[in-house]
Amino acid sequence: MLSSARTAHHADVVVVGASLAGLSAAQHLISSGVTVTVLESGPRPGGRMTTDAVDGFLLDRTGQLLNTSFPELIRTPGLEALKLRPFSPGVLVHTDGRNHRTGELRGAKRAFTTARAFAAARASRSAGLDQARLGAALARLAALPIDRMLARPDRPTSTTLATRGLPARTVEGFLRPLLASLLSDPDLTTSSRCADLVLRGYARGRLCLPAGGAGIIPDLLAAQLPPETVRTGVHAKAVGTTAVDTAEHGEITCRSVVVATGARSAAELIPGLRLPGFHPVTVLHHAADEPPLRDASLILTGTRRGPVAHTTVASEVDPDRAPAGEALITSTVLGAAAGLPTAELDRAARAQLARVYGTSASRWRLLAAHHDPDAVPAMPAPHDVRRPVRLLSGLYVCGDHRDTSTVQGALFSGRRAAQAVLRDLGVRPGQGQALRAA
Template sequence: MLEPAYQADVVIVGAGVAGLSAAHRLTSQGVTVAVLEAAPCVGGRMSTEKVDGFRLDRIGQLLSTAYPELRLAPGLDGLVLRPFAPGVLLHGDGRHHRVDAPAGARSARGALHAVRALASAPRGMPGPRLVAASRRAASRRATFRVLPGAGQGTASRAARAAAPLGGAVDQARLGAALTRFSTVPVERLLARPELPAGQSLAARGLPARTIDGFLRPLLAALLCDPALTTSSRCADLALRAFAGGRLCVPEGGAETLPELLAQTLPTGTVHTGVRVTSVATTSVTTAEHGEIRCRAVLLATDARAAAELLPGLRVPDFHPVTVVHHTTDEPPRTGSALLLDADRGGPVAHTAVISEVDPSRAPSGRALISSTVLGTPPPDLETAVRTHLGRLYGTPTHRWETLAVHHTREAVPAMPAPHDLRRPVRLLAGLYVCGDHRDTSTVQGALHSAHRAATAIVRDLGVAGSMHRADPLPTTRAA
């Protein structure tokens, strides 16, 4: 028999969410795909450690039900999202202050009512396949489920006696601003003048107390950028997602999302433990199996690994993230709220009793508290975090057990102004690149860059139905 001209239409290097999502889009167009991953498992930075029945995310980036690609990306029909209590819980001046996002609000008055609804319990989701709380989102094609958190009512009771930040006028301005963010078209946001996010806040028309006590800690948590050097356009997109959806986490841990993508690809598509040493437009070379021939190559690794294979690619700066996981049998009474420190009085940027949000992350009878430190952690991290958590939750923490401390130096690609939110994914015909470093540094950005790359590949290959039955790769391990 004649030797085949190539062994797959497209070889994708990297089995993170971007590479796996691109593989889904390509296979749905009849393109044969081989995904090569150097690590023994898929997921990249979206990984979860399992310790004594606990599921501990290494980075724990916050997702939003308003991310469009979570609805549009093929392969995520079975994704279950666990939302935090609506809005956030702020710790400031020694008290807890509840701020709700004005979901569905259409006026400043409606936004004011939403922000001031401190004592109202969140409404349950009316259907198992509901995308978000709003009717508009529910009318779209649902591809994941949002399930209510286990302890959302507790957070409302804890915040019931606390006054919101600022007076009634400040609340109205904040509510109106969030409402505008939830409805303004993305194109208009991207057309605004670009500044560092911290500098742009002063132009919002909001009082300094609202900015410093709410917007700064919220944006730091959403962007993993405590200094707020991120482009104001990226910050606006983050606020838009916050105002138009619910902050959430995947049920079972961050690894659930890439594992679901991998499991729903055709058998034999994903190969782990295969290290790519060089790439070209029609082949890749691996340490284990030599050359693998193809019609196009898509680099879907992190930015540094991509630049090692293609030295001309720019490597951005990164925001380091440290996640500290504790457990106790007496959980704080904050329910499923995301707790931010408005005073910035310690290393913890945000924290949550994550087992109240997603009970599958902790064994029965135990609470899991996951806390995020942004930037370079202090040398006495464990002591500083434990002391800070004691103030934030208003409860002794000396008996809490530390389960894990995960420090990721290159956790989130930086997006300083000016930032190109749509960096090219087509380098030349036959060679493409995707990942959160080509879009926004979020799961939404990674998935959207994969969408753009797959579209470019299909267009360049001139796909019209099935192209080629992939010949098996030599003795690779399928994920």
Template sequence: MLEPVYQADVVVVGAGIAGLSAAHHLTSAGVTTAVLEAAPCVGGRMSTEKVDGFRLDRFGQLLSTSYPELRLTPGLDALVLRSFAPGVLLHHDGRRHRAGAPAGTGSARGALHAVRALAGAPRGSAAPGARTGARSLDIGTPLRLRALLGRIATTPVERLLARPELPAAQALVARGTPARTVDGFLRPLLAALLCDPELTTSSRCADLALRSFAAGRLCVPEGGAEVLPELLAGALPPGTVHTGVRVTSVSTTSVTTAEHGEIRCRAVLLATDARAAAELLPGLRVPDFHPVTVVHHTTDEPPATGTSLLLDADRGGPVAHTAVVSEVDPSRAPAGRALVSSTVLGAPPEGVDTAVRMHLSRLYGTPTDRWETLAVHHIPEAVPAMRPPHDLHRPVRLLAGLYVCGDHRDTSTVQGALHSARRAAAAVLADLGATGSMHRADPLPAFRKAA
């Protein structure tokens, strides 16, 4: 019998970083792949708005130089990461204190070298104007903090995952961690890393987040969050990615689109967010989500915190963390202007911009009433919740011919999205028996962007 005619080996639904990364793994194995995206551009939540020479991330998810997938994913060779200063600045009782920085720069430098194209990242140092000498934040001695972070950085992942699983806040107390260390350092840090201010996240996921923080440096992509998906899309074979194409149904051998009817294939990989995936495949679990609001301001007199990430240990306002991001990545603001980007976790308060300005004035120790608001981006379903029990490797193979990937299948991070894409592509290739160039019978339709 003749093999049924198809138009691509694999159709990937969704052109976020998970779908684009999976497409790279598939095309590298000789599998013809079509990536269909309903939006007019790639990237999903990792998008960047351009306003008067500023580059404003809609969702400023923090990355780490210790993320393995950033160097393992094809297409990211040209990625440049800009690092924050080592550790973080903690605001407590009207003062700022550095915490979590390694004893020297050696460990941070080693982590930087582990990521390609990172040579241009600025070297962080103690933030100018941060008053750290007069009085220290009571979170434990620097040596004890370094020892804590050093232990978790070198603990094998298997051992971390073997620990009893609790909500992160409960686990920190159950392990006997001093309350001053939890409240003064670990809680604000983990809230920033997990976008979960109440630390309801699985303790195993929290341990992995701490391990990444301790083993590397927090960073952002040069040019904005959109650079990651744009690099991935640009490095795929021409004609692979098609935007403005809405998929209305899927099966193991085809997808149906609103614009072009049915497209036949040998396998379908859903790489959308969790809710969109469940709409196409009723029965898929939709997790709860953590909402995130990002507020961008500009001023011609930047606060003197250098390239540091500033966290509020007192939880004295809506801002969980903030930074003069143009100091970290100068490409994000025009010359002579500073870009201050601040993140609010959970439901934003009424009059969020006014509340954020008041809080920033206390955090930075400077008036903010003359700062200009550039944008307020609220994403109600920004980060899938990872409450216990949380499966860190949810199945990516639903059945032969139908697969799913995204940050809702691993950890709710860029690392998790990229890793789930690798797992899904491996499952597809194993089922297809891909050993080289695959058969392709009919051309794809002439895709056009939706009007």
């Protein structure tokens, strides 16, 4: 599998891929005294979590929805300086020509965005009861031990929504659009176990954006590594248990290899590794002279009358993302619509966003449209949320496709891979001793 080219470099462990999983693995290995080289084919670390600076705007290539309850955002060494900007509590759901707030975690209480919405809710005696039931269901989920949740039968999410004891209005008006957005899966074919996990996360924390763009997370992780640990512009062509063959520098020898490349490249490097399906996503960034809504809310549209699944005035959530005096509107398109040609998608999205924000979007500037056909690995039922990361002694694989297809899953898979490497090398995690002495 490996070429016989000369040895250019040696490290205890070579990690292939410098995004969340690879950098998380490197952090854990280095803090245990293991020497690491991280190879990255791109010009900078970050992978799918890259943020581009355009005309003073910070534009994520992902439609990033993080949650303050993601444990790895707190536990991963190097992320201490990460600032999370929460969305307003709950979400706004756009239905029947108006936005109403729902999904707040305050039991039966709810907040209304307009007096008209309040009057409408009072007129409907059932609305308050629906909110109370939803609040109670979310509170139960937040308190449910993770083991009990993972022991539930695993079925396609779309078939289980009706069994959650909530009225159809709440399922269709809140649960379905929320889960579609959090899972990047408009048809909800995703495993109900994964849906429960993300819903539990929603119930335990607040949806948020990373301050300064998604790319800040890999940047913080990379900055904590010893100088020259990450080598960019180096493409791994083949991997074994003791070496990596690269296009640019020949063979790099080592004692263990961790493949942290994303599912498609991992399947190319490791014959026989299962290739999952993917959910495509397109992220649209528009600039406006003023915010169409002065509110840091996430708005779910449920893609009922247009291609956009969710949208937000990103500069109201995280002011660092737009220059002074301008606003950034970030919208996410899921499913088949994500594959539409950019001009067509932009036209349809503007018409929908004009209705959602109650203002004309014709003068907005399209700053970027990022399409990724492999954005999110699919997680159909039954889904193992702890896929093995150790393939052989000396060969390991991590990335969101080994766990859940989220930032949390990618970071956690890196931790698990590092632990497996350390076990095989006979090094105790965190002991910080030089491996040479082992």
